[in-house]
Amino acid sequence: MIKVLVVDDEPQIARALRINLSAHGYEVTTAADGAQALRAAAAVVPDLVVLDLGLPDMDGAEVIEGLRGWSKAPILVLSGRAASAEKIAALDAGADDYVTKPFDIGELLARVRAATRRSGPGAESPVTAIGPVTVDLAAREVRKDGDEVRLTPTEWQLLEVLLRNPGKLVSQRELLHRVWGPNYDRETNYLRQYMAQLRRKLEADPARPVHLLTEPGMGYRFRP
Amino acid sequence: MIKVLVVDDEPQIARALRINLSAHGYEVTTAADGAQALRAAAAVVPDLVVLDLGLPDMDGAEVIEGLRGWSKAPILVLSGRAASAEKIAALDAGADDYVTKPFDIGELLARVRAATRRSGPGAESPVTAIGPVTVDLAAREVRKDGDEVRLTPTEWQLLEVLLRNPGKLVSQRELLHRVWGPNYDRETNYLRQYMAQLRRKLEADPARPVHLLTEPGMGYRFRP
DNA sequence: GACACCTTTGACGCGTTCTTGACGGCCGCT
């Protein structure tokens, strides 16, 4: 989750930003003045800072420079002042963007997206561990004792459904529907076939599976 | 020297921007419409693009997307329209900043500095090594055993998508969408054709690729 | 207008994957 630090001394604006950003999937922290902002930045290490100028305790450029010493996270400045000199000062101090109030919330969100897009895609993908095997669903990569294991498309789909419901029982019908389509209900032999292949490739002892379990008469279950 | 491409159909504005940017030490190229812009971008490989919307021949978003396929250079959009919807569309298409006319030239220069500051230090050497081959995505240059290798535009786009997701599997659908457009879903023969060409040019043994791998039925993967 | 280059399109052989059927073992039920 992308972490955003909102710095604003006006509670209404801070609240509005928190609500909107949270609604779009960001993790929001707020600070009401410069000192709080620098402390909060050190604590949460945000991926982006939305900074209102005109804070009660510090000058805007000071806050920007204080942040720039720590972090390379984009800084998006809000301000009531439209004067060019202020914008230039803020941008040259290290801000990445400057928006004057009153601002359109949609536009602000678009600018937030533009700013995070640049620095964003350096993230690692989540990896699921199955005993000696690691599965990276995003990269579509399986490793067993370090070397890679190749799965066929059908094997991937089946494994993905199970892994996305860790610990839960997935019925045969649901597995068939998700992998082969809604017209498949009773082809349980497909499941037997491919579960066996998955176990051969992923389980330490395919005859005695520990993670890819059969629930007789019901379905299959992935145990982490 | 930092190279800036200025795209504007109004000669006075283009001239004013050229003079001001040149005076501040930038190397300026100008283009008067979208087609020229894309051609010029391919030729000079700019470090930043200043793009006026409302070009005579193409929609603004088209130009942005055309540029984004090639390059990660920041795009600073100029526009006479202050409507939020347009700003949002441009930013989400891949623009980095949006300035409404009339604009203060000092502020514009500050935004140019802010944009180049970000990509400047990090974009020093984005060179990817593929065995005996080195690929410089920013400079758009490939060398194999020291000699230059020529890639066609389509080959570049395909290679770029793969290189920007190192280790990750990229589905054939995504590759088709990113290189040929959202209307292409099943033309996997294009992928076969161009992957073969890339392998001929980049792999030591094109018949046994080590870095540009096929995942049958799913997609392709670049392994560093 | 001829030429070169790139893109698009079609066809074929081959290896892999999917589908399908059959068999035997384990378990619970009668």
Next chain:
DNA sequence: AGCGGCCGTCAAGAACGCGTCAAAGGTGTC
């Protein structure tokens, strides 16, 4: 004990996808 249901395993042919070659269509250059 006998039986039927369910699962794991094995072994086939069919179908699919990939790499490759070849050639036509399109565009800009000389």
